[in-house]
Amino acid sequence: MIRAVLPLLLLLMLAGLLWVGLGLDPGRVPSPLIGKPAPAFELPDLERDGETVTEVDISAEGVALFNVWASWCPPCLDEHPLFMALAAREEVPIVGLNYRDQPEAAREWLARHGNPYRRVAADSDGRTGIDWGVYGVPETYVVDGEGIIRYKHVGPIDETILENEIMPLVRELQAGEAP
Amino acid sequence: MKVILLPLLMLLLAAPLLAAAPEEFDDPAKQARYDSMLREMRCLVCQNESLAESPAELARDLRREVARMIREDKPDAEIRAFLIERYGDYVLYRPPLRADTLALWLGPFVILLLALIGAAFYLRRRSRGHKETPLDPAERARLKRLLGEDETS
Incomplete structure (x- = not known):
């Protein structure tokens, strides 16, 4: 009995393993930064000459989204309308990191498609991106009022991710902060 | 025909080298450290390539960072920790032995x-x-x- 069933059982176990493996996205790598303080940086403000943006500016008004984008990145344009709508709702501030981009091109992109960001830091050489573990633009982080990274999404966000993952977390963190 | 084909083939084979654009060191010992270190690191953009061979811009940035740390005589463990802190164990082709x-x-x-x-x-x-x-x-x-x-x- 066992002799007949064993090979079948092994086959099913292997098939199960491969099936699960097939469903995993190798592009999604868990970030070691979650639960850690936002990496420090001091970068030129993309829109205000002579001013700088630091990691403190992200959480200056409490929980915030930190979005890594570039004008050369088509998926960034895909998720852009969501951020525009979110900015209009004024539920949570969005701070941008303009990653490996030409400042003029980035400003032009914002002028054409709209600017949902409270502040934009210009990371022209990508050095700050390395500290944040950026490997696929766009990336979106949730940073709490204490400056701790709570969440990271690699790749463009969509309505489902925003409403089912990001916003519930943002509201939960905001509720925790309220005195 | 062969006269054209051979240089063409050589050029084709050399293309990945051009793309990866490695950093150069004067000190052969540092060069060796740099080369062996990069071969052990995975590029997260194109995950089947090491940092040594990937033409991705992120890989180029990371090569520059690793080269900088090697020039500053930072120990291997510190360079590895720098990358793990940012990108997780996933950057290592040989993951650490842990529970x-x-x-x-x-x-x-x-x-x-x-x-x-x-x-x-x-x-x-x-x-x-x-x-x-x-x-x-x-x-x-x-x-x-x-x-x-x-x-x-």
């Missing part, structure tokens, strides 16, 4: 051991099954009858 990576390291050997045990059982049973047992008189008579019938037909 949660135990299955990864020992799994293949456990499976090999199970296979060997299974093979040993199988072979022992098979060799035992081959032992000849003499036929009893009833079987002998049946055999004779069968053979007899065969001869007549």
